[in-house]
Amino acid sequence: xxxSGLSCFNQSIWSQDRPLTxxxxxxxxxxxxxxxxxxxxYYRKEVSQIKDKLANTPADDARILRDQLSETELALQxxxxxARTAQKEVQTLVNDFAPKAQGLGEAAVEALxxxxxxxxxxxxxxxxxxxxxxxxxxxxxxxxxxxxxEQKKPEEPATQRTFVAIKPDGVQRRLIGEIVRxxxxxxxxxxxxxxxxxxxxxxxxxxxEHEGKEFFNRIVTALSSRPVVALALEGxxxxxxxxxxxxxxxxxAAAPGTIRGEFGLSIxxxxxxxxxxxxxxxxxxxxxxxxxxxxxxx
Numbered sequence: 001x002x003x004s005g006l007s008c009f010n011q012s013i014w015s016q017d018r019p020l021t022x023x024x025x026x027x028x029x030x031x032x033x034x035x036x037x038x039x040x041x042y043y044r045k046e047v048s049q050i051k052d053k054l055a056n057t058p059a060d061d062a063r064i065l066r067d068q069l070s071e072t073e074l075a076l077q078x079x080x081x082x083a084r085t086a087q088k089e090v091q092t093l094v095n096d097f098a099p100k101a102q103g104l105g106e107a108a109v110e111a112l113x114x115x116x117x118x119x120x121x122x123x124x125x126x127x128x129x130x131x132x133x134x135x136x137x138x139x140x141x142x143x144x145x146x147x148x149x150e151q152k153k154p155e156e157p158a159t160q161r162t163f164v165a166i167k168p169d170g171v172q173r174r175l176i177g178e179i180v181r182x183x184x185x186x187x188x189x190x191x192x193x194x195x196x197x198x199x200x201x202x203x204x205x206x207x208x209e210h211e212g213k214e215f216f217n218r219i220v221t222a223l224s225s226r227p228v229v230a231l232a233l234e235g236x237x238x239x240x241x242x243x244x245x246x247x248x249x250x251x252x253a254a255a256p257g258t259i260r261g262e263f264g265l266s267i268x269x270x271x272x273x274x275x276x277x278x279x280x281x282x283x284x285x286x287x288x289x290x291x292x293x294x295x296x297x298x
Contacts, residue, residue, distance in 0.1 A: 035255050036083035037122050039248050043076035044128070070215050071267050075249040078125055082286045085240040086221055087126070091119060160238040161191070162275045163284035164246075165206075168226035170263070170271040171195070176229050179259060179272065183233055186241060192232030192285070192294045200224045205287050222268070230288040242274045 017057065050069045056060055094116060166179055176195075202225045210216050233242060247258025251270050254261035264270045275281035285294070 002166065025193055036079055036248075037084055037125050039079045039253050040076065040083055040125055043072060043079055043250075046072050046178075047076060049200065067214055067218075070213055072250075074210075074215075075253075075267065079187065082240070082243045083122070083126055085243065087119065087122060089237070089240065120230060158278075158280065159236055160278045161232060161233065161234050161285060162238045162242050162274075162278070162281040163288065164231040164233060164242060164275075165223075165273040165288075166229035166231065166272060167269075167271060168228060169222065169269040171227050171229060173263070175263060175271065182245060182259065186235075186245065188233045188235040188238055188241065189297075190231065191234050191296065192230070192289045194230050194289075194293070195227055196230065197227050198224050198288075201260065202287060206284060232285050232289055239275055239278055243276065246272050246274050264271045 047069065051128055054065050054069065057065055145268060151163060163207065164183070166176055170176070179188065182193025200220055204211065206226045207216065207219055210219070235241065245259060247254030247260035250267050251260040254264065256262070259272055260270050275284050
């Protein structure tokens with residue numbers, strides 16, 4: 001429903017003489033967003049199944065399942081965060097088109113309504129609920145929006161800074177150049193770059209929010225055992241762009257063409273880390289770079 005609703009919406013936009021943005025970018029955004037929603041549903045199902053197994057597994061034999069549950073719950077939350085970021089971008093596109101829809105005929109209005117219904121259903125999925133395509137919860141917001149298509153003009157997209165770590169598995173496999181090339185080709189600017197073997201204190205500070213979880217010590221040991229590339233990037237919507245390029249935390253669920261989808265095979269060897277918000281980007285860059293190691297340039 002999400003992808004089909006947004007695809008019809010895209011086709012309506014690109015049939016006009018003055019599209020709001022480039023069609024391939026919008027189609028890519030719609031596909032990425034739809035894929036993230038599917039990933040959320042997949043991880044929720046996985047979490048439920050692991051919990052069911054744990055309930056029937058003796059405590060002495062449950063360690064592996066508990067580790068798997070922790071990693072899957074982390075992947076679920078990471079995917080939800082990225083889906084909400086993508087949702088804001090899709091909503092901006094829909095809002096831009098709304099004032100023009102009624103002047104473009106019934107097909108455009110119908111496409112707008114379908115897109116809004118798709119967004120409503122996706123929101124319900126992200127909130128951990130279910131809703132049918134014909135339910136009032138999905139239809140009412142779209143109907144209300146069609147009656148009043150005037151929307152507040154969204155703000156200009158902001159330039160952001162974000163942090164990327166190329167993990168030891170990515171360094172060992174000689175993927176540094178390939179990964180940096182992808183970010184630069186996308187239009188992101190490198191403002192900090194270094195190869196280092198981080199001590200455990202730095203890694204613990206980086207993953208401080210996960211301290212106390214079962215996988216915490218394992219991550220700290222893995223990331224401090226071999227060289228890591230620290231990368232600070234800058235660009236418009238840099239956080240969301242980088243997250244989309246990296247793909248789902250679990251490479252098996254990552255979309256083909258993403259860094260993890262192309263080069264990774266497991267959560268424990270998923271090539272890269274990237275900041276999940278502008279605030280996290282600022283905090284993580286400060287952990288890995290001194291102020292004089294960052295270069296502002298045009």
